[in-house]
Amino acid sequence: MNTPLSWIKAYVPGLDCTAQEYTDAMTLSGTKVEGYTCFDADLEKIVVGKVLKVERHPDADKLVICQVQVGEAGETVQIVTGAPNVFEGAVVPVVLDGGRVAGGHNGEKTPGGIRIKKGKLRGVESFGMMCSIEELGSSREMYPDAPEEGLYIFNNNPAYTDLKIGSDAVEALGLHDVNFEYEVTSNRVDCFGVLGIAREAAATFRKEFVPPVVTETGNGEKASDYVSVEIEDTKLCSRYVGRVVKNIKIGPSPMWMQRRLAANGIRPINNIVDITNYVMEEYAQPMHAYDLDRLAGKKIIVRRAKDGEEFVTLDGQTRPVDSSMLMICDGEKAVGIAGIMGGENSKITDDVKTMLFEAACFDGTNIRLSGKKLGMRTDAAAKFEKGLDPNNAMAAMNRACQLIEELGAGEVVGGAVDVYPKPRVQKRVKFSYERTNAVLGTNLDKQTMIGYFKKIDLGYDEKTDEVIVPTWRQDVNAQCDLDEEVARFYGYDNIPATLPNGEATTGKLSFKLRIEAAARQMAEQFGFFEAQNYSFESPKVFDKLLIPQDDALRNTVVISNPLGEDYSVMRTLPLNGLLSSLATNYNRRNKNVRLYELANVYLPKSLPLANLPDERMQFVLGFYGEGDFFDLKGVVEEFLEKVGLKDILTYDPQAKKTFLHPGRQANICYQGAVIGYLGEIHPEVADRYGIGEKVYAAVLDMPQIVEKAGFDVKYTGIAKFPPVTRDISMVMKKEILAGQVEEIIRKNGGKYLEHYELFDIYEGAQIAEGCKSMAYSVSFRAQDKTLEDAEVNAAMEKILKGLKTLGIELRS
Amino acid sequence: MEKRREEHMDVRNIFLPECFGKKRTAVQKEGFFMKEKLAQLKEKALSEIMASEGLDKLNDIRVAFLGKKGELTDMLKSLKDVAPSDRPAVGQMVNEARAAIEARLEERRQAFEKKLREEKMAAETIDVTLPAKKPMLGHRHPNTIALEEVERIFVGMGYEVVEGPEVEYDYYNFEALNIPKNHPARDEQDTFYVTDNIVLRTQTSSVQAHVMEQGKLPIRIIAPGRVFRSDEVDATHSPSFHQIEGLVIDKHITFADLKGTLAEFAKELFGEETKVKFRPHHFPFTEPSAEVDVSCFKCGGKGCRFCKGSGWIEILGCGMVHPNVLKMSGIDPEQYTGFAFGVGLERIALLKYEIDDMRLLYENDVRFLRQF
Known part of the structure; x- marks a missing residue:
């Protein structure tokens, strides 16, 4: 809401302050002033002038030379003008030599205004300028009587009958005024009117509020x-x-x-x-x-x-x-x-x-x-x-x-x-000044508070301790509303600043947030940058990711009033945002980009949605450039170990993710559950996102991880006895997975098995077609003794026996 | 090395006192020659050591004088020819000569080694202005950095960090916050609706009622998270952004406590010199309510482009929890009072890091992210 100060002053005649003082005080008492415009900010030395004589300019067709009276006593100046509507006898605003106007006649304001100096126009001296309303920083909106083009003319307008030549033209136009812009909160219906604001201004500045006196009107008819x-x-x-x-x-x-x-x-x-x-x-x-x-x-x-x-x-x-x-x-x-x-x-x-x-x-x-x-x-x-x-x-x-x-x-x-079937009556609100002090943390006396109320026409009934609320204050309904009235007129500034001193509480992050912090730390350690993407996206994303039509991922939480289709469904998998961000980087020629995001997905429990969807935090990592599947696998494993998932992780290549490379994807399994997946993004998907390099991504389902995670660490001692290490070199069918070999080593390795490690993998010359060779080093160790050869041999026997069941042979 | 140590041992063994006692039938005058010879030998050894160049030479000298067949060892062997009465004196002289030679050998060895090391180091000089090898480290999103900063401050003041659902029942987002159906505030907030009673939360204040309903008092929490409003994307708006809600409920909590808490927060976040200004405002779920400005940390309050000349920057909304809100969540407003505040996380990030376009936060360009 905008209102000029002059209108407020009409009801608060005693108001006397600068625009800035008004702004600050009103804002602090609750009527927020967003800003103000001084109409006369750039107007200087502008008087009412009268054109006495108009002559042709000898060297310019469009200019005329005017003798303009600018003083009551008859002082005149010569002004050259191009205004089309100038005439002898015209009374106009004139800016004198050294004065200032707000802008050009096209209506565009110049910051700081334009200084007017005497000068020559085509060889003829001119000592000022006659002004259009636009040059005075105003418009035909405010001055509908102003001509579309040319000077503002005071003549023949009854509003200016007593105008004196040489007097302040800005005053005459009513431009010594400030327009304030208010931000009125929705609860203060009364302040959407000038009277409401004036009442607040009067209370704020402790001046008298003089609303218009409405007299009886009407003829004798009914x-x-x-x-x-x-x-x-x-x-x-x-x-x-x-x-x-x-x-x-x-x-x-x-x-x-x-x-x-x-x-x-x-x-x-x-x-x-x-x-x-x-x-x-x-x-x-x-x-x-x-x-x-x-x-x-x-x-x-x-x-x-x-x-x-x-x-x-x-x-x-x-x-x-x-x-x-x-x-x-x-x-x-x-x-x-x-x-x-x-x-x-x-x-x-x-x-x-x-x-x-x-x-x-x-x-x-x-x-x-x-x-x-x-x-x-x-x-x-x-x-x-x-x-x-x-x-x-x-x-x-x-x-x-x-x-x-x-x-x-x-x-x-x-x-x-x-x-008016049910007239609205004034409310009565029970008031306790002690309660107000207790809520505000102040120590004001009752009379002070009641004094504040009176300034804004809230009455007080001493007998019942009730505040009588005029009907225009529909926002005042309870004690807490009165607390606010006291607070704002006492001044929020004046209320002390203390700290709560009740029962101590423990400051902490939830366990989930701690796991997320660990995820961030780990991702960053491996060179991944944190991304943030919108939670809503286009349903077309599913096609882009080659998700089958009947896939459950297409069951989404749909926004009924979205900003557009692109923001219309809540994501059910976190890859689109990450791939889009990688694509942005790729397009901008950023090399070797690694991004991660902790992103909620929103899985409806039933459709149509009857209750809240399952919000599942996903830890998603993706990159292009240096690195491969196994680098990413390393990051995943380091993270899981960091947050206490220390059991064996297994990888199932049958993850069946349509958006991943069919031969380079795996579910990540822990204690029998799939807790995530990783793989190379399907080349067709990468194409669709416009990423011209191999892209790898991993997604971890955080709720499952949080459930299994822990930061408990127990020291197990540093082994005192030496390990015994045996190498096995094997030849096997290509299809056999390292994971299968390792599972046998783990299962059959016995209690002394400490560690195993792949140290060679080879296909090609000397190895039969369709086969590969793999070599593991397997170490055994006992905590309490040096192992005997026989014990290790027995364990190795078992391992080899197990390997045979997969058709694996030792390499001679 | 190994060999040298053996020879050294030989020499010492020979000087064991037992060796002296066995032969006592030596001639007196032999003693005098021995002394003379010893002195010469010593001088010769010392000067050879001084003249030697390189560790190999030095070792040769050691062997030549102190080795099994070395000259000093030979002399020792002839000690048997010395008169028994002279033997202790001569023996001592031999010891002295040996010690002197060894000391000089050691001295030279150290000198040589030092020289060698110095030469080696001189050859190893590197250009320290060549580029650093940086590990490839990732960077955190500025929103997260700002959030962690805020969390650090409040956790230090005993606040627990909690979360609530982003897709939320209308009840928690509005009704429990004293915003009944058809309240104009629901329009102002431009809510994304999923169904009639499920919305994308428009404010983290929705977490308030969840926490209060748990019935554990006192409450001191902050609840950061994503919120959604139907704003078109531009430099200062985003349909998805983050807020941090704060809620404190206890006996005797006052507006003064709210002021003190937020003043403390502002100082921690923006610097010790920061001043805060509380302006009355209206929120349906707090009464009295306030908006909080901080003195512009760029110009210190004098007024600059950053604070649009006002010297103040608006950072949050807050107030005393409305008794209706307490009541609805089963807390007796006669016994308990509380305050709540809500901060826009992006606003803090944009201000603190002087980011001029909000869209940068969601582009995830690594050249942007790397700067934090």
């Missing part, structure tokens, strides 16, 4: 003779006030009103529309005007629309409406969408004679939902949405009628039609 009002749905419309104005004289509204509206961001139109908007800004109560002669049956009925109905709003658009929306209707038809926009069929035109003024109170939620459905958020709707005070409706209505009379815009008919 509004109820002109129109009747009926509310069918009193839940959605708690009050409807109607008043009638006849003999309407449409014309422009006065300059001051136009300027205030323009400063608030509302375009002035005519006196009736402007009064409607002015009161909406002042009282935060939207109003609407209907052409009464166009209302059938001189009747207003507030009811819901019918499903399938269409309605033409006053902007000429046809809108579909339904039974969830509230309509304002006459005896025959709908004439407005309640609280959102009036209808084409009843809008006032330049030849309106009699009108119905409406100030109503509609249910905020309903207005918001209807607005959303219609895709309309008018100024009125934005205010209604917050939930307005029905008691304000009558006050605003009377103010509007007063303005009608004051501006001579019409004849107000006496009385009002007011349908």
